[in-house]
Structure formats: structure tokens, C-alpha cells
Amino acid sequence: MSVVEVDENEQGLSARTQGGQPVGPESPTTGVTRQSEIATWTQDVSTEGKLVAAGRTGRGTGAHRTGSLSQTALLLGHTGERLPTGAGGRVTAPCVPCTTAPERTPFMKVVVIGGTGLIGSKVVSKLNAHGHEAVAASPNTGVNTLTGEGLAEVLQGAQVVVDVSNSPSWEDDAVMNFFRTCTGNLMKANADAGVTHHVALSIVGTDRLPENGYFRAKLAQEELIKASGIPYSIVHATQFFEFVNGIADAGTEGDTVRIAPVKFQPIYSDDVATAVARTAAGEPLNGVVEIAGPDVFRFDDLVRDVLTSQNDSRKVVADPHARYYGSELQDDSLVPGPGAQLAATRFADWFARQR
Numbered sequence: 304m305s306v307v308e309v310d311e312n313e314q315g316l317s318a319r320t321q322g323g324q325p326v327g328p329e330s331p332t333t334g335v336t337r338q339s340e341i342a343t344w345t346q347d348v349s350t351e352g353k354l355v356a357a358g359r360t361g362r363g364t365g366a367h368r369t370g371s372l373s374q375t376a377l378l379l380g381h382t383g384e385r386l387p388t389g390a391g392g393r394v395t396a397p398c399v400p401c402t403t404a405p406e407r408t409p410f411m412k413v414v415v416i417g418g419t420g421l422i423g424s425k426v427v428s429k430l431n432a433h434g435h436e437a438v439a440a441s442p443n444t445g446v447n448t449l450t451g452e453g454l455a456e457v458l459q460g461a462q463v464v465v466d467v468s469n470s471p472s473w474e475d476d477a478v479m480n481f482f483r484t485c486t487g488n489l490m491k492a493n494a495d496a497g498v499t500h501h502v503a504l505s506i507v508g509t510d511r512l513p514e515n516g517y518f519r520a521k522l523a524q525e526e527l528i529k530a531s532g533i534p535y536s537i538v539h540a541t542q543f544f545e546f547v548n549g550i551a552d553a554g555t556e557g558d559t560v561r562i563a564p565v566k567f568q569p570i571y572s573d574d575v576a577t578a579v580a581r582t583a584a585g586e587p588l589n590g591v592v593e594i595a596g597p598d599v600f601r602f603d604d605l606v607r608d609v610l611t612s613q614n615d616s617r618k619v620v621a622d623p624h625a626r627y628y629g630s631e632l633q634d635d636s637l638v639p640g641p642g643a644q645l646a647a648t649r650f651a652d653w654f655a656r657q658r
């Protein structure tokens with residue numbers, strides 16, 4: 304299997320836009336605010352969990368780095384040029400160092416709402432490993448943002464709140480009620496407790512797919528955060544590697560899985576947690592940062608490869624009208640803009656470790 308590598312600067316992170324210019328706090332091309340404070344974060348893993356420079360061109364250019372489980376079909380550098388392939392198919396792309404800013408304060412109390420979940424438990428571990436006091440808050444620890452139970456108590460003395468909670472039900476009304484009510488309760492409790500940075504994890508493309516009830520609810524969550532007056536950072540991630548089987552199940556009718564043949568750029572949950580933890584340790588962005596995995600796949604190809612590798616007999620059909628949780632997809636619906644930060648962990652490497 305060929306592997307693409309992108310050089311990193313000494314802090315393990317690089318940032319640049321299409322065309323190679325470093326990205327400032329506000330990207331005029333995307334309206335997306337980039338995370339500038341992350342370079343001083345000491346990474347607790349070697350290759351996993353590092354964000355690297357965007358090794359692809361932006362939306363609409365028609366050129367991007369693509370991958371499949373079996374091979375990387377096209378290897379492109381930051382500006383879309385085909386890169387020379389080194390020994391073993393490894394490719395090195397040039398990078399521009401990102402801006403460096405110190406962490407906010409050395410040690411903070413960070414309450415992680417949803418801190419017992421897939422992302423939340425990793426965020427808690429990473430923040431604690433980095434010297435902060437991270438507290439997991441969820442119904443299992445006596446904190447319920449839907450009812451407000453335990454919220455005021457857990458927020459006492461907290462400077463930062465990270466919200467990586469998720470609704471138990473994804474039914475349209477239920478998920479909207481969850482994110483609206485929880486976020487409303489949370490932002491009020493934040494204000495009462497004097498919290499100075501609210502970080503939330505959301506999804507790339509929440510404003511692009513209004514027929515997707517889950518995306519609508521995440522957009523409502525984001526709007527409540529922005530309107531709250533509390534300094535905030537919103538991390539937009541693409542779909543987690545772990546979510547691909549769930550997507551296949553959601554697209555299944557009988558023995559057939561219908562998936563739109565569009566770009567798909569999933570990311571490893573551990574890399575998401577690193578980005579969220581770094582963001583929580585930094586100054587508020589009062590904006591959105593986009594993160595994604597290193598490879599762009601065709602959605603149906605990846606789902607087909609995964610199911611085949613798992614000896615799953617379902618047939619994956621490329622259907623341009625297949626709905627993704629209620630929405631038809633355009634080619635770029637699920638992928639980030641050119642200012643996105645790309646994580647290091649490749650799907651194929653992660654998938655090989657699952658077997």
C-alpha cells in the first residue's frame with residue numbers, strides 16, 4: 304500500500320492555503336477562521352494525532368489528493384501539483400510553518416461535556432496529559448445538559464468548556480431539541496460561572512445540507528454559541544473513520560447500499576480529539592476551524608472497500624441521488640475548504656489495525 308507523507312515543521316504542524324500562503328486568523332476566501340494557537344502543543348503520540356499541512360487544493364479546483372484502501376490513485380501537493388514519489392511510494396510535500404502563539408495559561412480547569420464519549424474521553428485524557436484539570440461531564444457522571452442537572456456545580460472554577468456531547472436520538476425533532484436545549488442551558492450556565500472560552504465540535508458542511516436533520520441541529524447549536532456573547536471556538540470535523548460502517552448501515556436497503564459518488568475525506572477520532580484539545584488550550588478563535596483526514600476518497604469506493612474487506616456481502620451502488628441522512632450530496636458537500644488543517648493518520652493504516 305502506498306503511503307503519502309507530508310513534512311511537518313518542528314512543532315508537528317504546518318499551515319498554508321492553496322497557493323502556499325500562510326493563513327491568518329481570518330481567511331477571506333472561505334470565511335473560515337483558522338486555529339493559530341496549536342504549535343506549542345506537545346503531542347502525546349508519535350504519528351497519530353498530528354495535524355499537517357493541507358496537502359490538497361481547495362474546493363472547486365478539481366485537483367486533490369485521493370486515496371483508496373488499496374492504493375493512492377493521485378498524489379498531489381499543497382498547490383495541486385503531482386509530487387515525486389520516493390522510495391516505497393512515500394511522498395514529501397513542502398510546507399510553510401504555521402504561526403506560533405503561546406498557550407493561554409499553563410493550567411486550566413476544562414469541563415468536557417460528553418467527556419465519556421468517543422471524542423470526549425480522548426479529549427479529557429489529552430488535556431490531563433498536558434497538565435490541565437479536565438473533568439468529564441455527562442449523565443454518567445451526574446451532569447445532564449438537557450435537564451441542567453449538575454451543571455452549575457461542575458462548572459465552578461472552570462475557565463473552559465468543551466462540548467462534544469451527542470444526542471442519543473438522531474430523529475429530526477429529537478436531535479434538534481437536544482442541541483437547542485443543551486446548548487441553551489450550557490451557554491447560560493457558562494455565563495453564570497464566568498467561563499471565558501466555549502469550544503464545540505461540529506461538522507464540516509453544516510450550512511450546506513439543510514435537508515439533513517442532524518446537520519440542521521448542529522447548525523442551530525453553532526448559532527446559539529455565536530449569539531451567546533461568550534468567547535468561543537467551533538471545530539468543524541469531517542466524518543470520523545469509526546463512522547463509515549454506520550453510514551453504510553444508514554444507506555442500506557435490503558442487500559444494497561446506495562452511496563453518492565462524491566468526495567469524502569474522513570478523519571481519525573484521535574486526530575479530532577487532539578485538535579479539540581489544542582483548541583481548548585488556546586485563545587478563543589471566535590470563529591470556525593476546519594479539520595479533515597489526509598486523503599480524499601470517492602464515498603462509494605471507500606464504503607465498498609470497507610465492506611468487502613469485512614466480508615460483508617452487501618452490494619454498494621454508486622447512486623448520485625442517494626441521500627445522506629436526508630440530503631442529496633454535491634461533489635463538495637462533505638469536504639472542507641482550502642484552509643482546512645489535515646490530520647496525519649491515514650484511513651488505510653487505521654483500518655489495517657482494526658482487523
Ligand SMILES: NC(=O)c1ccc[n+]([C@@H]2O[C@H](COP(=O)([O-])OP(=O)(O)OC[C@H]3O[C@@H](n4cnc5c(N)ncnc54)[C@H](OP(=O)(O)O)[C@@H]3O)[C@@H](O)[C@H]2O)c1
Pocket residue numbers: 416417418419420421422423440441442443444446447448449450466467468469470471485504505506507521539540541542543546
Ligand atoms: N460522527 C462523526 O463522524 C462526527 C463528525 C464530526 C463531528 N461530530 C460530533 O462529534 C461530537 C461527539 O461525537 P461522539 O461520537 O464522540 O459522541 P458519543 O461517543 O456518542 O458520545 C456522546 C456523549 O454525549 C454525552 N451525552 C448524551 N446526552 C447528554 C446530556 N443530556 N448531557 C450531557 N452529555 C450527554 C454522552 O454521555 P453518557 O456517556 O453519560 O451517555 C457521551 O459522553 C458530536 O457532537 C458530533 O456531532 C461527529
